[in-house]
Amino acid sequence: MSQGALAQFLPLILLFVIFYFLIIRPQQKQQKAHKEMLASLKKGDKIVTNGGLIAEVIKPEEDFIKIRLNEDTVVKLDRAYVARRIDEA
Incomplete structure (x- = not known):
């Protein structure tokens, strides 16, 4: 590989490195x-779903989580739809 060919690919390599550190990583x-947050969910945790519902974890299962929306409503939610845990500190 000649010096000129390396000089041609250097901007492309530099662009990929910048892309990696700013977006991918x-x-x-x-x-x-x-x-890690999904794996650490336990009974009593407050969560926010991707739909914006605030709920309390009743029973974490392998693929689903039983949550309580209010005093009467208990539903199963796929773990993929948990947006975040609410820290009550």
């Missing part, structure tokens, strides 16, 4: 943190 960190 932070997204991977966010996905890892969300997966």
Whole structure:
């Protein structure tokens, strides 16, 4: 490979490195943190669903979570639809 060919590919390589550190890596960190949060859900935790509903975890199961929306309503929610946990600190 000649010096000229390397000089032609250098901007492309630099662009990929910048793309990786600004977009791909932070997204991977966010996905890892969300997966850890889902794994650590326990009875009594307050969560927000992707639909914006605030609920309390009744029973975490393998693929689903039983949640209480109000005093009378208990439903099953797919783990993928939990947006975040509400920390009551």
